[in-house]
Amino acid sequence: MSRLTTSVVRVRSPRAVPLQGIGRVLTPLWLPVLLVVAWWVFSAGSTSPFFPPLQDILGETWTQWVVFGGWTNAVSSVQNLLIGYVAGVLIGLTGGSLLWRLRLLRTAMNPIIYFLYVLPAPALLPAMIAIFGIGDMRQIALIALGSIWPTLLNTLDGMRGIDDVKFDTARALRLGGWRRYFSLVLPGAAPQIAAGMRASLTVGIILMVVSEMVAAQSGIGYFILQAQASFAIKKMWTGILVLAVLGTALNYLFMFAERVILRWYYRSRALSGS
Numbered sequence: 345m346s347r348l349t350t351s352v353v354r355v356r357s358p359r360a361v362p363l364q365g366i367g368r369v370l371t372p373l374w375l376p377v378l379l380v381v382a383w384w385v386f387s388a389g390s391t392s393p394f395f396p397p398l399q400d401i402l403g404e405t406w407t408q409w410v411v412f413g414g415w416t417n418a419v420s421s422v423q424n425l426l427i428g429y430v431a432g433v434l435i436g437l438t439g440g441s442l443l444w445r446l447r448l449l450r451t452a453m454n455p456i457i458y459f460l461y462v463l464p465a466p467a468l469l470p471a472m473i474a475i476f477g478i479g480d481m482r483q484i485a486l487i488a489l490g491s492i493w494p495t496l497l498n499t500l501d502g503m504r505g506i507d508d509v510k511f512d513t514a515r516a517l518r519l520g521g522w523r524r525y526f527s528l529v530l531p532g533a534a535p536q537i538a539a540g541m542r543a544s545l546t547v548g549i550i551l552m553v554v555s556e557m558v559a560a561q562s563g564i565g566y567f568i569l570q571a572q573a574s575f576a577i578k579k580m581w582t583g584i585l586v587l588a589v590l591g592t593a594l595n596y597l598f599m600f601a602e603r604v605i606l607r608w609y610y611r612s613r614a615l616s617g618s
Contacts, residue, residue, distance in 0.1 A: 396578050405582040418586060420480075420562040421552055428484040429548040432491025433541055439492070440499025440537075441525070450500075461497065465490035465547075466554045473559055483555040483563075490551045491544040498540025502533030535609050538602050545598055549591050564590070 380398075387397045408414045443450040443457075465486060476482035506529065514524045530537075556565030568583035603610060 393577055396581065400578060401581045401585060404578045405585055408579055408582050409586055414567060414582075414586075417563050417567045418590060421556065421564045422590070424480055424483045424555075424563070425487060425548055425552045428487025428552075429491050429545060431484070432488040432548065433495050433544055435488070436492045436495030436540070436544065437499055437537065440496045440503065441529075443496075443500050444503040444529075457493070457496070461493040465551055469555065469558055472555075478559040478561075483552070483560070486555045487548045487551045490547045494543035494547060495537065495540040498536045498543070499533060502536030502540075503529055505536070506532040534606060538606060542595070542598055542602070545594065549594065553587065 384398045387395060388399065390397050409418070443453060468489065469486060472482045472486050476485055510528055510532065511524075514520075514528050519527055552563070553565040553568075556563030557569045560566040564583055564587050568580055568587070571577075571580035571583060
């Protein structure tokens with residue numbers, strides 16, 4: 345009987361693996377698909393100028409963003425976002441590392457850091473315009489400023505949370521200076537640093553749109569605001585849709601890169617059952 349049971353399990357297990365994989369893919373998709381279908385169905389007969397049918401919005405999206413060349417606004421937005429985001433993350437990672445290493449500097453900078461962290465970045469937009477003008481540099485600077493703090497604070501917390509036993513082991517192995525930083529500190533804090541970088545990306549996308557709605561000449565936010573000002577509501581909805589798709593794609597791209605780079609971390613969590 346035990347041999348028969350074992351053979352049955354061996355026959356069924358290869359089939360269970362693909363089914364589990366399919367279920368893992370479909371689970372996060374069913375609700376968004378259901379909401380899109382519901383939006384399509386319930387808006388089909390809409391005659392409201394403020395809430396046009398989804399079918400009309402999709403058709404207008406193709407017209408505005410492909411035929412009429414609206415994609416150039418998306419390119420401008422992504423370019424400013426990437427430059428500002430990378431600059432903010434690098435400053436945050438460097439600043440967090442310095443604050444972790446220099447305790448006196450951390451103590452002195454704590455009030456300033458938290459003051460700047462709670463200060464809403466959009467409130468600094470007039471100052472950015474006065475300093476950098478109305479060009480792309482003003483948008484990049486605002487995105488970079490907002491992207492610094494999540495990465496910096498998560499870097500600092502991640503490095504401070506490393507177990508002291510690991511530092512004792514590093515000293516026993518005579519790992520000091522940069523070798524200890526790259527071999528122990530960065531890998532140990534990497535999961536929390538990645539969480540901070542993801543939060544910085546979300547902040548950067550928000551500030552990208554905000555900066556483009558004031559004294560800008562291109563970008564998705566500029567496109568949405570101009571459409572609203574001319575009462576082209578359907579055109580406005582296409583900008584919102586493109587922004588939502590772009591933000592979702594960037595977040596999923598970040599999650600994929602995080603899974604690849606931190607593969608060792610997720611594998612260890614899977615083995616530990618957490």
